[in-house]
Amino acid sequence: MSFVGNYVVIDGMWIYYEALGKGRPIVLIHTAGTDSRIWRDFMIEFSNTFKDKFMLIAPDLPGHGKSDPWPNWYREQRISIAYYADFIIKFIDTLGVSEEPIIMGCSIGGDIALKIAIEFGKRGRKSFVFPINAAMRTRTFTEDEIKTFEPADMARLL
Helix, strand or coil: CCCEEEEEEECCEEEEEEEEECCEEEEEECCCCCCHHHHHHHHHHHHHHHCCCEEEEEECCCCCCCCCCCCCCCCCCCCCHHHHHHHHHHHHHHHCCCCCCEEEEECHHHHHHHHHHHHHHHCCCCCEEEEECCHHHCCCCCHHHHHHCCCCCHHHHC
């Protein structure tokens, strides 16, 4: 099996993703500051184990990897977990995924996956969510705190 890389356009942004396999879709959401490549080894092993039972789909979130940044990315628009969750829902809809997807994310990707589950539930749509070490379990910054940070301020990481 080999990876299939492709682009879709969502809200005017060119979004890159890789897919592998056939079957029930599993959308893999990467950690902050990385891209879909963090899932490659997992995708290979999983596909070898479950042969054509699942289609693994790993997008590069806006502003990551080979995807365009979100509109007004530098100063004018901050993004949130809700923004990324809405984006992934649009991504799933753009791909035409009709079967109940499995959403899997690690770190902030886990937070995004949890938010997607809430949004899908509000829309009467089902999904299975598998967050891995979601940041919601640890101390994290609030949206108001994030808005006060300068983008290049390394002290915010301390």
